[in-house]
Amino acid sequence: MDFTGSHILSIQQFDRSSIERVFAVADDMEPYAARERVTRVLEGAILGNMFFEPSTRTRVSFGCAFNLLGGNVRETTGFETSAIAKGESLYDTARVLSGYSDVICMRHPQSGSVEEFAQASRVPVINGGDGPNEHPSQALLDLYTIHKELAHRGRDVDGLRIAMIGDLKYGRTVHSLSKLLCKFDNVQVVLVSPEELAMPDYIVEMLREAGHRVTVTDILTDSIQHVDIVYSTRIQEERFASKDEADLYRGRFRLNQAIYTQFCEPNTVIMHPLPRDSRADANELDNDLNQNPNLAIFRQTDNGLLVRMALFALVLDVVHLVDKYSHEVSWSTVGR
Amino acid sequence: MDFTGSHILSIQQFDRSSIERVFAVADDMEPYAARERVTRVLEGAILGNMFFEPSTRTRVSFGCAFNLLGGNVRETTGFETSAIAKGESLYDTARVLSGYSDVICMRHPQSGSVEEFAQASRVPVINGGDGPNEHPSQALLDLYTIHKELAHRGRDVDGLRIAMIGDLKYGRTVHSLSKLLCKFDNVQVVLVSPEELAMPDYIVEMLREAGHRVTVTDILTDSIQHVDIVYSTRIQEERFASKDEADLYRGRFRLNQAIYTQFCEPNTVIMHPLPRDSRADANELDNDLNQNPNLAIFRQTDNGLLVRMALFALVLDVVHLVDKYSHEVSWSTVGR
Amino acid sequence: MDFTGSHILSIQQFDRSSIERVFAVADDMEPYAARERVTRVLEGAILGNMFFEPSTRTRVSFGCAFNLLGGNVRETTGFETSAIAKGESLYDTARVLSGYSDVICMRHPQSGSVEEFAQASRVPVINGGDGPNEHPSQALLDLYTIHKELAHRGRDVDGLRIAMIGDLKYGRTVHSLSKLLCKFDNVQVVLVSPEELAMPDYIVEMLREAGHRVTVTDILTDSIQHVDIVYSTRIQEERFASKDEADLYRGRFRLNQAIYTQFCEPNTVIMHPLPRDSRADANELDNDLNQNPNLAIFRQTDNGLLVRMALFALVLDVVHLVDKYSHEVSWSTVGR
Structure with a gap:
């Protein structure tokens, strides 16, 4: 180009x-x-x-x-x-x-x-x-962040293991990032969302055609155990039939320091396209992660x-x- | 000054x-x-x-x-x-x-x-x-454009032939341009508008006192045949008793490439203070004029x-x- | 610092x-x-x-x-x-x-x-x-203005005599200015307001503890006679039970050139945090003061x-x- x-x-x-x-x-x-x-x-x-x-x-x-x-x-x-x-x-x-x-x-x-x-x-x-x-500049900064964070660990985007979490249906950033990842080799992608907000089929297909391994789940704690990057996104209440249903899902995708410590590998990087919801009952990334040096959201x-x-x-x-x-x-x- | x-x-x-x-x-x-x-x-x-x-x-x-x-x-x-x-x-x-x-x-x-x-x-x-x-800067840029366009043809503002078309009653730009033209010699001005939106008498008077020749008409195709500049302006629906009446007038003042080719002299310059209405049923300057090298609206x-x-x-x-x-x-x- | x-x-x-x-x-x-x-x-x-x-x-x-x-x-x-x-x-x-x-x-x-x-x-x-x-920058510019205006008269903030007039209850600027004045010595403060809009007690207390002399009144012409600075503020209609009551008070706190000439010492400086209300029936500082060289509101x-x-x-x-x-x-x- x-x-x-x-x-x-x-x-x-x-x-x-x-x-x-x-x-x-x-x-x-x-x-x-x-x-x-x-x-x-x-x-x-x-x-x-x-x-x-x-x-x-x-x-x-x-x-x-x-x-x-x-x-x-x-x-x-x-x-x-x-x-x-x-x-x-x-x-x-x-x-x-x-x-x-x-x-x-x-x-x-x-x-x-x-x-x-x-x-x-x-x-x-x-x-x-x-x-x-x-x-495109958002997609590039996301990938650039992954590149830099991994470089600090002596790694590269090839071979990346990443979990994408939240609203994967409407989230522009996860779509764009997935497309960019197709230019790289041997990526493992775990897609974590409620079924109603699943990643579109054409993107899952595209990732697989690029030779990447794609796993789909709706259980946060399963998905974040063996990844380099946790890429979290906002779940919007209005996507669901009722607030109760939204709360149910939201609760299942919220990451905090306790869950991080229990389930993640030591250096797992946490990313988010921002803004994140910081209200105590709705935050997908808890404020208690703010002191976690692997929280890369402001480096993004x-x-x-x-x-x-x-x-x-x-x-x-x-x-x-x-x-x-x-x-x-x-x-x-x-x-x- | x-x-x-x-x-x-x-x-x-x-x-x-x-x-x-x-x-x-x-x-x-x-x-x-x-x-x-x-x-x-x-x-x-x-x-x-x-x-x-x-x-x-x-x-x-x-x-x-x-x-x-x-x-x-x-x-x-x-x-x-x-x-x-x-x-x-x-x-x-x-x-x-x-x-x-x-x-x-x-x-x-x-x-x-x-x-x-x-x-x-x-x-x-x-x-x-x-x-x-x-x-004033709009009036000056309009006149400067006329000056430059004519200069390319070896001419000057003195002796200019211009048609002003559209809402001449409320259009600030055609009033100001007319006033500036009074500082020049031997201008021919054709005023084209529905009667309800005619140029105010005091401006017509001012042009005539400057020794300019002023013609008034409501027929577009008559007015654009022997002029150097066609200065088109927007006709606003709300100026009329009904939408039907507005449509009637609007239709009569719309310039497109076919009308231009049939009626205008080869180098007639088309101007407009912008924004022009680009909706297909309301545009005073049709989009098919965009490739016409005499369309000077962006040079303005x-x-x-x-x-x-x-x-x-x-x-x-x-x-x-x-x-x-x-x-x-x-x-x-x-x-x- | x-x-x-x-x-x-x-x-x-x-x-x-x-x-x-x-x-x-x-x-x-x-x-x-x-x-x-x-x-x-x-x-x-x-x-x-x-x-x-x-x-x-x-x-x-x-x-x-x-x-x-x-x-x-x-x-x-x-x-x-x-x-x-x-x-x-x-x-x-x-x-x-x-x-x-x-x-x-x-x-x-x-x-x-x-x-x-x-x-x-x-x-x-x-x-x-x-x-x-x-x-804070508003408070500092107010005090800086007092400092400069007095310096022209060979004086300093120590020993300042100031009248603060208008809405002393809700006016942020008079609170902040009062607090800053507590860092200086021997200031005389006249507080002029309707009782409903009096300066908060804690600020009056603070001024007195700093050794300053504080006088409280609701009569403008008494307050402005022996001061270096008249610091006027806006009285807002909505602070009162009725418009009539507001008008009553407003009338009593409005300074114009005639009142200035009759009551103020020759070089009394007039200040205001702006915007002032310039409507003829509501202006706390009359437009006829605009030619008064001691009107310092734009120097502020x-x-x-x-x-x-x-x-x-x-x-x-x-x-x-x-x-x-x-x-x-x-x-x-x-x-x-």
């Missing part, structure tokens, strides 16, 4: 070598995200951070990633404008907005909208989430910054220039 | 030489808008981009224009604050906000509000639209960036310094 | 020497706020300007302060996200957002929320207002910029570097 000037719309664009390229560039971004150095490589460039559906953390993460490369950010934070209400097409919106900026990150509630927008755009477009469809969002920096650097072809335009940090980072 | 430190509130401030000055500076901005060079001339300056009424594209256009000159942008995107709800005057709002920034762009739903604000402001204020009243919004950069450069008196503070672009613009 | 890397959550953190340190640094910021010079000291740093409750002026003031030190600003302007609606904890929000930026300014409607957020944050947090609880907001710059410079430990990274202003400031 040649990144320069390309749209980033779907994880389907990424073969294994493209994924590895993103990860290598994300590694290079570390000193800048960690505020060890400052780069001015994108000075004068503008990101159009067009969030036609609100999402504070994803929007801020993309904006910060661009700022950390020295660029400016102009943005929108919802359907504030009446332009679309007045019947404007995505084509027109894209033609106009792409005249202002150097790259656009777009979130929109409708499946396929970002691709339609990208076709009319005069600058590269990065999909920041188009409804239930795609959110940190990695998101690196992955997004990498995507910008690749699309605008400045990977080789980031260091050249860099200098020392002038402020104290003792508070970080 | 001495631009340095001035408010830009109304097109009435602009005589012909001021207009030509804006256009000359807008031309100078082209290498920066086209990302051929980057300038740092406004480094450290802050634009207060105060949109007390939402308007994504105008807000983003002003913000990008300021960023492209090297400045920072702080903004508001609606009546988020309770300050005005608590009975705060525009005077107080202006005194406070003008202490923070170097120049303010303000949009507000009420006629006259921006002028009132400007009177209390301690920094130059640019009117980004005060309800039905004024939106591109020109808006240049005009706004020019206004900032003039008001802050940095026209002569933009190049001095400039340097090479470091990223790939292949995707643009 | 060691500012480097610290959270700024409450005025209770500030002893007298810390206050004086903030004021000295705020003085140093003057050439930058006045656009005499530009500094790049925070180039590459990002402020997370997280306003989970809207407040245009405070948000823009913090953002501009950071820009004026050369930093970037990413922000949110309300509960746009569904993350908290989905049950996310402040802990999680803080862990995520603090991974993106170098310092966070946070406003939130709930008392104590900013402190809870700060405990989980990985970067310094400045409280931009947590409901009725604390808003200007000072807010200086105080916020000072807090950022202190927390990020760049006070000694601001000048080193500075250069000439390139644009015309004639319009300011």
Whole structure:
């Protein structure tokens, strides 16, 4: 995949070598995200951070990633404008907005909208989430996190053992992650959900066709015993016939420190796409896990910054220039 | 007109030489808008981009224009604050906000509000639209587009032949454009609208007093045959007694490629202030015109960036310094 | 108090020497706020300007302060996200957002929320207002204004004579200012309010324990005769049993130029935390005071910029570097 000037719309664009390229560039971004150095490589460039559906953390993460490369950010934070209400097409919106900026990150509630927008755009477009469809930077940051966590243990994504837990039917992140895992070898996937929220058949099929071993269960404690990664997701009450039924299932998929200690291998990594539900009667990952060093949920969002920096650097072809335009940090980072 | 430190509130401030000055500076901005060079001339300056009424594209256009000159942008995107709800005057709002920034762009739903604000402001204020009243940068970008499109054909605004079509009664842009055209010579204006939405008499009068030839009609195909510019605007259903009546009129003012080919001269330029209605049964400019090289609607919004950069450069008196503070672009613009 | 890397959550953190340190640094910021010079000291740093409750002026003031030190600003302007609606904890929000930026300014409607957020944050947090609880930069800018206004008269905060007027029961600013005044000597405080809106006993007590002389009255013209500062606040209709009763009180606490001239000493300074109510029948400070050179309400907001710059410079430990990274202003400031 040649990144320069390309749209980033779907994880389907990424073969294994493209994924590895993103990860290598994300590694290079570390000193800048960690505020060890400052780069001015994108000075004068503008990101159009067009969030036609609100999402504070994803929007801020993309904006910060661009700022950390020295660029400016102009943005929108919802359907504030009446332009679309007045019947404007995505084509027109894209033609106009792409005249202002150097790259656009777009979130929109409708499946396929970002691709339609990208076709009319005069600058590269990065999909920041188009409804239930795609959110490639999230999928990449999840896989990048798995890659880094395993690397610390001397392992790689090949041979990974992972449990995916919760709402596997509607959860976009577990679908995307599963698709990415198909580019790797010899993965063992345990799918843990209520039957009503099972992983779609086509994804299970895809995993098996990739030669992976897939196990399906609805018992948490069985699933988490022999895995490297526990990837938990939120179960939403409204998916069930009644609150009682929801509570029943929720109770069965909630991980806390006691269960972790009893059932998991010592270094099992806990991931979640966030936000997690932190209410005491609904939390899928208990707050008592917050001190567990294997809870990687905030390393995931940190990695998101690196992955997004990498995507910008690749699309605008400045990977080789980031260091050249860099200098020392002038402020104290003792508070970080 | 001495631009340095001035408010830009109304097109009435602009005589012909001021207009030509804006256009000359807008031309100078082209290498920066086209990302051929980057300038740092406004480094450290802050634009207060105060949109007390939402308007994504105008807000983003002003913000990008300021960023492209090297400045920072702080903004508001609606009546988020309770300050005005608590009975705060525009005077107080202006005194406070003008202490923070170097120049303010303000949009507000009420006629006259921006002028009132400007009177209390301690920094130059640019009117980004005060309800039905004024939106001078839009009028200037429309005229600048006409100027550039005609220049490509070896012509000038003097001697222009233009058809204005649609809602000429409530359309702020056609009023402002007409007023600006009064500064030029020997213009032929064809006004095309349903009788209920006719151009106000005072503007027709003003055009005639400027020595221009004004024709009034309600038949699209008559009007577009011998003009350089077709300036189309939206007809809003709610202006009519019934949807049927609206449909009747709308049908008569819709331009598509077949009508264009049959009736227009070969190089007739099509303009529109946007957003246009892109719904198949309501579009005043059909999507089949999108491939027509004379469709200038997106060149208009591109020109808006240049005009706004020019206004900032003039008001802050940095026209002569933009190049001095400039340097090479470091990223790939292949995707643009 | 060691500012480097610290959270700024409450005025209770500030002893007298810390206050004086903030004021000295705020003085140093003057050439930058006045656009005499530009500094790049925070180039590459990002402020997370997280306003989970809207407040245009405070948000823009913090953002501009950071820009004026050369930093970037990413922000949110309300509960746009569904993350908290989905049950996310402040802990999680803080862990995520603090991974993106170098310092966070946070406003939130709930008392104590900013402190809870700060405990989980990985970067310094400045409280931009947590409901009725604390808003330390407002309190500091009020005291800084008193300090500067008195300095012009060859005086200091010690020995200050001040009248606080209006809603002293619910007014956060007068509570905070009173607490700060307890760090100084020999202050005379006149408290002027309807009985229903009297200053809480614990604050009166605190002032007296600090050795200050406190007088309580409900007659405006008595209170303003022998003071250096008149600090007026808004009286809200909804605090009273009926509109008639509110009008009665409001009438008694409204200051205008005639009353000022008749009762105040020649150089009495008028302050207000803003927004003031500018409606003719409700204004606590009449618009005819706008030409009075002792009306310091907009000097207060200007000072807010200086105080916020000072807090950022202190927390990020760049006070000694601001000048080193500075250069000439390139644009015309004639319009300011």
